[in-house]
Amino acid sequence: MIIHSLAEVTGTEREVRGPLWTSRRLLLAGDGVGFSLNDTVVHAGAELEMQYLNHVEAVYVVEGRGELVDETGQTHPLEPGVLYLADAHQRHTLHAHTEFRALCVFDPPLTGREVHDERGAFPPPGQAPAR
Numbered sequence: 001m002i003i004h005s006l007a008e009v010t011g012t013e014r015e016v017r018g019p020l021w022t023s024r025r026l027l028l029a030g031d032g033v034g035f036s037l038n039d040t041v042v043h044a045g046a047e048l049e050m051q052y053l054n055h056v057e058a059v060y061v062v063e064g065r066g067e068l069v070d071e072t073g074q075t076h077p078l079e080p081g082v083l084y085l086a087d088a089h090q091r092h093t094l095h096a097h098t099e100f101r102a103l104c105v106f107d108p109p110l111t112g113r114e115v116h117d118e119r120g121a122f123p124p125p126g127q128a129p130a131r
C-alpha cells in the first residue's frame with residue numbers, strides 16, 4: 001500500500017514551484033505505478049502556455065475558474081469538475097481567472113523536479129533534473 005498526503009509533501013523536495021504555479025507531487029516515478037499525480041495550484045491571473053511534448057497530462061479541476069485555449073483557438077471554460085487532456089501533445093494555454101487548483105496525472109510519470117522549458121514542456125524522464 002502506498003500512502004502519501006499533502007501535509008507530508010508540503011515544504012519538501014516534492015513541492016515544486018514554477019513562476020506561476022506550485023505543484024505538490026504526491027505520486028512520482030519512484031512510486032513505481034506507471035503514472036504520477038500532482039495537486040497543483042496556479043496563481044490567479046496566470047497565463048501558462050504549455051506543450052507537453054514528452055508526456056500526456058490529464059488535469060481535473062477541483063477549485064477555481066479559468067479558461068483553456070487549444071491549438072485551434074477554441075476556448076473551453078474551466079471550473080471544478082471539469083477534466084481536460086491535451087491529446088496528441090497539443091499546445092494549449094491556461095488562463096487562471098482565480099487561484100486555480102487541479103489534480104494533474106502524468107504519463108510517463110514525473111520523476112520529481114520537472115519545470116517547464118521554453119516550449120512549455122517537461123523534459124523526458126531520462127533527462128529530468130536530479131533531485
Ligand SMILES: CC(=O)NCC[C@H](N)C(=O)O
Nearest residue numbers: 021023038040059102104
Ligand atoms: C495546470 C498545469 O499544467 N500546470 C503546470 C504544472 C503541472 N501541472 C504540474 O503539476 O507540475
